[in-house]
Amino acid sequence: MLLTGRTALVTGAARGIGRAIADALAAEGADVAVADVSPRVEETAAAVRAAGRRGAAAVFDVADPAAVRDGVGRLAAAVGPIDVLVNNAGIVDNVAAVARMTPGAWQREIAVNLSGAFHLIHELVGGMAERRWGRIVNVSSIAAWGGLHLQAAYAASKAGLLGLTKTVALEHARHGVTCNAVLPGLIATDLVQAMPAEIREASIRATPARRLGLTEEVARLVAFLASEHAAYINGAEIPVDGGLSLNVSPLASVREVREMRRPG
Numbered sequence: 001m002l003l004t005g006r007t008a009l010v011t012g013a014a015r016g017i018g019r020a021i022a023d024a025l026a027a028e029g030a031d032v033a034v035a036d037v038s039p040r041v042e043e044t045a046a047a048v049r050a051a052g053r054r055g056a057a058a059v060f061d062v063a064d065p066a067a068v069r070d071g072v073g074r075l076a077a078a079v080g081p082i083d084v085l086v087n088n089a090g091i092v093d094n095v096a097a098v099a100r101m102t103p104g105a106w107q108r109e110i111a112v113n114l115s116g117a118f119h120l121i122h123e124l125v126g127g128m129a130e131r132r133w134g135r136i137v138n139v140s141s142i143a144a145w146g147g148l149h150l151q152a153a154y155a156a157s158k159a160g161l162l163g164l165t166k167t168v169a170l171e172h173a174r175h176g177v178t179c180n181a182v183l184p185g186l187i188a189t190d191l192v193q194a195m196p197a198e199i200r201e202a203s204i205r206a207t208p209a210r211r212l213g214l215t216e217e218v219a220r221l222v223a224f225l226a227s228e229h230a231a232y233i234n235g236a237e238i239p240v241d242g243g244l245s246l247n248v249s250p251l252a253s254v255r256e257v258r259e260m261r262r263p264g
């Protein structure tokens with residue numbers, strides 16, 4: 001197992017990718033603290049305990065620095081000092097063209113997706129540096145690279161996470177702490193299943209793998225980055241997207257269609 005004796009904290013772990021990450025870290029031997037705005041996060045902690053690890057849950061909003069400080073304190077008291085932080089909590093509820101995006105909606109998305117990660121890192125990185133071992137994984141998105149129609153706040157928050165990731169890596173590599181970003185493409189969670197079917201189908205067609213990703217496929221990469229094996233990987237941006245971020249050239253798609261039509 002990759003994480004025996006380690007203690008992790010995963011945000012946004014009530015469902016979706018965060019839930020899969022908590023399950024994967026527990027399966028690799030870690031004790032896992034989980035946080036979310038949803039009280040359903042208790043179910044994740046119960047699953048961690050059912051897997052034979054220590055598990056604890058706290059309900060707080062990652063955008064609120066005082067609530068983060070209080071919640072992190074309670075979780076560390078329950079499971080011990082945190083070795084592995086996974087900043088996964090995120091929202092995508094602000095869909096509008098830039099000209100119609102309200103400042104309040106912009107600020108909320110930045111507050112949760114970007115400042116939330118900062119608040120958690122701010123609380124935990126000092127202890128990791130003192131203990132000379134730590135792993136931070138930030139869940140960004142391929143939207144950080146390509147932008148996203150009607151989701152400027154989301155894309156900007158996820159791109160901001162990359163700058164935060166690299167800076168933490170620069171500041172703390174010499175203390176045995178790594179900070180990396182994973183960039184999911186389209187993953188089959190409630191979030192994506194709630195998209196209009198037409199948009200979801202078009203996105204699957206644009207994905208070279210021609211399918212949605214599984215939450216476990218993101219979680220396995222996070223577990224590896226959290227492990228000793230990844231000690232020399234720092235400040236990296238790693239896509240988990242079935243090749244979607246490669247598909248930037250429309251010419252490639254046209255050529256592919258012609259190839260497919262060719263007999264034999």
Ligand SMILES: NC(=O)c1ccc[n+]([C@@H]2O[C@H](COP(=O)([O-])OP(=O)(O)OC[C@H]3O[C@@H](n4cnc5c(N)ncnc54)[C@H](O)[C@@H]3O)[C@@H](O)[C@H]2O)c1
Binds near residue numbers: 016089141
């Ligand atoms: N699903 C995808 O295709 C996809 C693609 C790229 C990136 N991502 C990123 O992966 C992460 C997880 O996505 P998901 O699809 O599992 O989403 P999801 O909506 O299913 O889960 C997100 C979780 O975060 C929690 N959360 C939301 N706001 C919070 C806050 N302020 N404080 C604490 N918890 C909060 C929610 O309650 C929820 O449990 C997000 O950061 C998302 O941006 C997802």
